[in-house]
Amino acid sequence: MNEKALESAYRAHFPVFRVHPDLIYLDHAATSQKPLSVVEAIQNQMVSENGSPHRGAHQLSVKSTEIYEGGRQQVMAFIGGLDPREIVFTKNTTESLNLIAYSYGMTFLKPKDEIAILISSHHSNIVPWQVVSQKTGAKLVYLLVDQEGKLPETELKKINERTQIVTFPWVSNGIGTKLEPRQLIKKAHEMGAIAIIDAAQVAGHERINVIELDADFLAFSGHKMFAPQGIGVLYGKYELLDKMPPFLTGGDMIEYVTCFETTYEAVPKRFEAGTQNVSGVKGLVAAIDFIEQIGLDAIKTHEHKLTQYMMMRLKELSFITIYGPETLNDRGALVVFNVEGIHPHDVASILDDHGIAIRAGHHCTQPLMQHLGLTATCRASYSIYNSERDVDDLVKALYKVRQVFGYDD
Amino acid sequence: MNEKALESAYRAHFPVFRVHPDLIYLDHAATSQKPLSVVEAIQNQMVSENGSPHRGAHQLSVKSTEIYEGGRQQVMAFIGGLDPREIVFTKNTTESLNLIAYSYGMTFLKPKDEIAILISSHHSNIVPWQVVSQKTGAKLVYLLVDQEGKLPETELKKINERTQIVTFPWVSNGIGTKLEPRQLIKKAHEMGAIAIIDAAQVAGHERINVIELDADFLAFSGHKMFAPQGIGVLYGKYELLDKMPPFLTGGDMIEYVTCFETTYEAVPKRFEAGTQNVSGVKGLVAAIDFIEQIGLDAIKTHEHKLTQYMMMRLKELSFITIYGPETLNDRGALVVFNVEGIHPHDVASILDDHGIAIRAGHHCTQPLMQHLGLTATCRASYSIYNSERDVDDLVKALYKVRQVFGYDD
Amino acid sequence: MMTDSIYTEIIMYHNKEGHNKHLLDHPSHVERGHNPNCGDDLTLQVEVEAGFIKDASFVGNGCAISTAAMSIMIDLVKGKSVEDANQLVKDYLEMIRGHELSAEALESLEDAQIFASLQKMPARVKCGTLGWHCMRVVLESQDSSESKITLDHNI
Amino acid sequence: MMTDSIYTEIIMYHNKEGHNKHLLDHPSHVERGHNPNCGDDLTLQVEVEAGFIKDASFVGNGCAISTAAMSIMIDLVKGKSVEDANQLVKDYLEMIRGHELSAEALESLEDAQIFASLQKMPARVKCGTLGWHCMRVVLESQDSSESKITLDHNI
Ligand SMILES: Cc1ncc(COP(=O)(O)O)c(C=O)c1O
Numbered sequence A, B: 001m002n003e004k005a006l007e008s009a010y011r012a013h014f015p016v017f018r019v020h021p022d023l024i025y026l027d028h029a030a031t032s033q034k035p036l037s038v039v040e041a042i043q044n045q046m047v048s049e050n051g052s053p054h055r056g057a058h059q060l061s062v063k064s065t066e067i068y069e070g071g072r073q074q075v076m077a078f079i080g081g082l083d084p085r086e087i088v089f090t091k092n093t094t095e096s097l098n099l100i101a102y103s104y105g106m107t108f109l110k111p112k113d114e115i116a117i118l119i120s121s122h123h124s125n126i127v128p129w130q131v132v133s134q135k136t137g138a139k140l141v142y143l144l145v146d147q148e149g150k151l152p153e154t155e156l157k158k159i160n161e162r163t164q165i166v167t168f169p170w171v172s173n174g175i176g177t178k179l180e181p182r183q184l185i186k187k188a189h190e191m192g193a194i195a196i197i198d199a200a201q202v203a204g205h206e207r208i209n210v211i212e213l214d215a216d217f218l219a220f221s222g223h224k225m226f227a228p229q230g231i232g233v234l235y236g237k238y239e240l241l242d243k244m245p246p247f248l249t250g251g252d253m254i255e256y257v258t259c260f261e262t263t264y265e266a267v268p269k270r271f272e273a274g275t276q277n278v279s280g281v282k283g284l285v286a287a288i289d290f291i292e293q294i295g296l297d298a299i300k301t302h303e304h305k306l307t308q309y310m311m312m313r314l315k316e317l318s319f320i321t322i323y324g325p326e327t328l329n330d331r332g333a334l335v336v337f338n339v340e341g342i343h344p345h346d347v348a349s350i351l352d353d354h355g356i357a358i359r360a361g362h363h364c365t366q367p368l369m370q371h372l373g374l375t376a377t378c379r380a381s382y383s384i385y386n387s388e389r390d391v392d393d394l395v396k397a398l399y400k401v402r403q404v405f406g407y408d409d
Numbered sequence C, D: 001m002m003t004d005s006i007y008t009e010i011i012m013y014h015n016k017e018g019h020n021k022h023l024l025d026h027p028s029h030v031e032r033g034h035n036p037n038c039g040d041d042l043t044l045q046v047e048v049e050a051g052f053i054k055d056a057s058f059v060g061n062g063c064a065i066s067t068a069a070m071s072i073m074i075d076l077v078k079g080k081s082v083e084d085a086n087q088l089v090k091d092y093l094e095m096i097r098g099h100e101l102s103a104e105a106l107e108s109l110e111d112a113q114i115f116a117s118l119q120k121m122p123a124r125v126k127c128g129t130l131g132w133h134c135m136r137v138v139l140e141s142q143d144s145s146e147s148k149i150t151l152d153h154n155i
């Protein structure tokens, strides 16, 4: 297939573009659009496979259990895991990270311990650790990135014998920089710390292999990788999960409950309290199938090309400042920029009026913004449903934005 | 419409019975089947309205925010609330109750304080309080029900000046008894305690009015009231929510984040961290619309009739023991029973083989079971999609179950 | 192209001009308004004397909508009685909420009428009401102590 | 009607009979197995002597599947060498997992073959393997100390 044909084949999977044919959706990093196969999977689950998992002997309950536990296996394979007990379902990345903070952080951290956080982290990977720090007395230490969002070697020295946790975004949603996770993980392990990867901007974009990475925990959301909202994943090494107390408690995560004492289920069920979102798991599995069918390599190639093209086109505009790394290999599928003289929210509003959806603001990365001396930025993020034409339209519309503000470029 | 026509009109809303025409689904209390309107609402949301709420200036994000915040208004109206800030979205009842336990319980309870729990509570309303008790030193006090699941007046005396929290299921999923919540709430308030209603088995069955009830907190799950899995609700009085610290932390629930300090959003957003399940809210709203269209009075009438009929038919069987109250008005839409000489799980398996889905086990109410001297029971629970014919088929199949086990009734 | 029109018609003028963006010598009230989501952070200064708004100005940074709305508001209320200003605030917020105003009330909002289209841009409502909320607080307060407001999620 | 058949063919017999449900005088191993979800709680007693299973029995309460599976297992292993019993345990669990067994291995399971249909009743797998897991633990242990196992969610 030639490039054009491939692009329209990709786009054809997404019914949103049939409903909104003029939509240029450049906000994939916030939440992805859904392929038809995912929509249909959810529909089928609700219409013909719906029951409460784990608890029942009847067919619909059994079917739900199969979908749920089968989903665990598929998620495990998707991230290169080897033990399904290492996959915990949550509602989103935020809950996954809170689970680690509450269950691991609150339990094992003490005063003088240190938590090393990459400053480019999302609020969901910062605020829970502030809470842990306040409650346990452990100290927060920030690893500072440079203007391109890269981590200078020297910052690694902040990881020392007191460090218990190292946590960072593999790809930063605030500036788009992709890190090499292995060096951070290696350093963490050398110092006896555990390493947490926030993979929210990586899942569905890159092949993940938790075993090769030797990650201790890894978190991501379904809704950013073509799956529905309301389902997330926490990967954790078995020996860590196994020694952690439960987080949410209640139905389905217990063995025996008496009035005053409870014995808990083994992992991963210990962390899955209450009726779980089987429908969400069904959608997540359909999303994984979709990704594997398109192929992660093909996705990466396509996104890579778009990054290259977007960088090239935006650089032609004298009124645009691009943030993040120059080198394509250090970038995720997003470009962060500002328009001279115009507040990002005004840019986003006017672009929206031209049918172009981007994100403006601090992208839930205020500490990064403060560190880089910015208040707000514009972010264009993309996926296989985007094409170079979208970039051309963005560029055209950016000229219009400037015009509206009286600039004459 | 006559009774028969009404029944098939009800049933026609649920596509599951087109796919499985012979299914007799008597496990509504575990999770409900979904009407077509809910399935379609989700589908529409995913296909044409999907974006990340709250954060964006573009149309799909705005649409998502509208669905989400509009949903808050509708949920508020559905439970007779007056202030949308009192509605917090969670993933299920279990998370709602954990939110109260972590945020209210852990913060405000001290040694010598008491938490009064109805013994017929679901594990999701027991285990979180055990954890609070272990962490804070507050004492758990159980209000004991009689053999019918009713609360004797004398038990109210256990609520005293030390009591800080009174928590109970409005309808017990383990025995089917419906309480009069007002007397418990009144007593709690007299003693200066707050009252928590677990309404998981009430939402969608009865009109709820939090203002008339004067409930402090009230929790329920969408999936038990025709909505999809993955969405739940916590109602809380504004002045209580307002003084509570956040539970999950991260994106969207903050105002300003610096490296070491964070200011939080006002309620309810303070409790809604990360990308929320807008799709789930959309489904919940569609479920509320469905319920209001059928009419809560009509639903109650139908379920009441089924209860009456099921009680009558099961009583004819000498080998059946029915648990729970004799009086229909003290019952929710479920009947708990045992078959003489046959373990409930065997009953459920054989019934399943005859296309009848019931639930067997402890129903996540082990303390209640221990209190009543039971190990496991069978539970038939129902909704508008059930009919007297389902009950007849259940009765016929129960004879078969006995036959399989060599009984000759 | 509703967005373009709100931007072109009014905002440009006020943004470029910036004639209200400065400090007052003798403010009787100073009110800071901020909007965490946008990063808007504007401070309104007002000099109230004998029941009249003698002077007003603002400082700080924000998007075009928040600064233009602030500046247009200042033009509008300057010289008005506290009572009249109060009515303008009420009318403006009603308008943004999408409520019907009397022709007279609408007219009294003069240039600020253009912000009626914010009804259709809910993501920007907080920008367009930031300055007006500061004014509301000023008018409600009897003393001149500095306070700090954060907008809630309703208007 | 697969469920009916599993119940009718075998379980009735063993449930009613109950010839293995009693205490041993001199057990060398006592192993309690329980299944929180069902409330099954059975204790297996075994007397191992000179590498052979001299006697076995069980006590406790459970559903028909768990008690029948236990009782049929006891009939099967009594008198067998520890080695042979080990092989039976392995084969039985393989069968339940849905793996193909050799005709010979299958035959050696005798009456226990009926539980092959548990593959299609995943909700009841834990019932049908409870006794066998107790036996596995007994065979693996060298001493006769009392232990307590809980089944995990895989077979
Ligand atoms: C009375 C009651 N409370 C709480 C729950 C827990 O609900 P969920 O599993 O949706 O969190 C249930 C249902 O399982 C219930 O019936």
Ligand SMILES: Cc1ncc(COP(=O)(O)O)c(C=O)c1O
Residues within 6 Å of the ligand: A029, A030, A092, A093, A094, A095, A122, A124, A125, A169, A171, A172, A173, A198, A200, A201, A221, A364, B251, B273, B274, B275, B276
């Ligand atoms: C890097 C990163 N981490 C965490 C999150 C939080 O994900 P969610 O909102 O799905 O919990 C996001 C997205 O918002 C993100 O981009």
